[in-house]
Amino acid sequence: MAPAEFRPVYHPAGHDHGLRGALQELRTGRWLSMRDLLESTPDWALWTQRTQVLATAAAGSDAVDAWQAEEPLSVAAIIMHARVLVERAVRAHREGHSRARELWQEAWEGCRSAAHATPPDPVPWICLLALAQLDERQRLQEHRLPPPGPMLFPGPWGLLAEADKRDPYNRETYHRMLQFVYARRAGGTLSEAVDFAQWAASSAPDGSPLHVLPLYVRVERYRREHGHEKALDLHWVTEDGERDAQRALHRWFHRTEPAARSLLDLNHLAHALWGSLQFTDAAPVFRALGPYYTSVPWAYRTRTPDDPAGAEEVFLRARSRCLTAACTPARGPHG
Structure with a gap:
């Protein structure tokens, strides 16, 4: 297709x-x-x-x-x-x-x-x-x-x-x-949620879905701050945002069997990697989703979070951007 x-x-x-x-x-x-x-x-x-x-x-x-x-x-x-x-x-x-x-x-x-x-x-x-x-x-x-x-x-x-x-x-x-x-x-408070998610993830073994938990808190903070009115903004492109996404990628996604992965976790990871401009890393996560997706967290990137069509549009845009990046050869210093 x-x-x-x-x-x-x-x-x-x-x-x-x-x-x-x-x-x-x-x-x-x-x-x-x-x-x-x-x-x-x-x-x-x-x-x-x-x-x-x-x-x-x-x-x-x-x-x-x-x-x-x-x-x-x-x-x-x-x-x-x-x-x-x-x-x-x-x-x-x-x-x-x-x-x-x-x-x-x-x-x-x-x-x-x-x-x-x-x-x-x-x-x-x-x-x-x-x-x-x-x-x-x-x-x-x-x-x-x-x-x-x-x-x-x-x-x-x-x-x-x-x-x-x-x-x-x-x-x-x-x-x-x-x-x-x-x-x-x-x-x-969101600070309590952040502390809890980091505490849970810090003690979790490799392969545990708890490594994705901080990404859920980041989405909730974004939702409460009405960040959906912005595009790829500084909420995601930060050192700790990139770190949380990388930890979930390497300590959960790369260390679990496909059958053990939750669709929601995959969507939150794909969303975090895309939001932090790590497009190539996001590509295999989008591929792992296959034909499926969940409206959350993509819906929070729209002006109408209750409209599933808006969430699908954001998902498709992010998926296309990341899969394209993964297929584009890296350029050297001279182009």
Whole structure:
């Protein structure tokens, strides 16, 4: 396909073909493919990712309830039930629904039950971290524990530790903690988010998606400062911006298998390398995306962030610029 004809698509499953099939069946109210997929999922990282995506699709239906009624002893069904309860509670809180507090309590109880039913699983603890962002004033004791290091904030560190103990450096665990930082009424400052992301990335091993976490904070700062009204500006072309992008490239992208890469992480890395004018380095990241993209963070580079067409246009422009740079021979000092 010629570059001018390329049009990216968004799909929550991305390159995970098994997940795509399960989602397709789930949208028709059927749960057998979801069960079979989860029972064959080989590791915690993929398990976490798949249950999260499936819960987003299942929250508006009774498919998981039907599954649990049919197979009440299924560990996967118990986990998915907790996932769906959390997704509904978070949505209700965001929309200011009258039942938001009731759904929050129901989800909290579902997470505790799931943690009891399957002690090795990190997902119930990740779900409790997701619920922690609803406690904006940190009224619950478990949401204001002392931090494990300087420059950090009181928060649900016990929940993070429980998830971390079961699957160290799990991607969703740390993203949920970052969401908690943004939701804090007592603080929630971007400096806290920067400190947390740098702290998490500094201790992460090579290949960990936590090396991409600082790029998310940089995008959030850009969004809050309404930087989308500018093009390639000094927000990105800075020494620390270039350093964060290079660290994610070398310590995550170059050290992970393609199947283990999140579409969102790939988009944030491609965006950071393009924004910091590192076009040649960005090219393999764009190639790794294949036909897929996500509207975030590209949407924040437009004047209308809610318009997906604008995000696609910025993505295509950045992709073309970087792939062209990678195909252009380097010139010597005399041209």
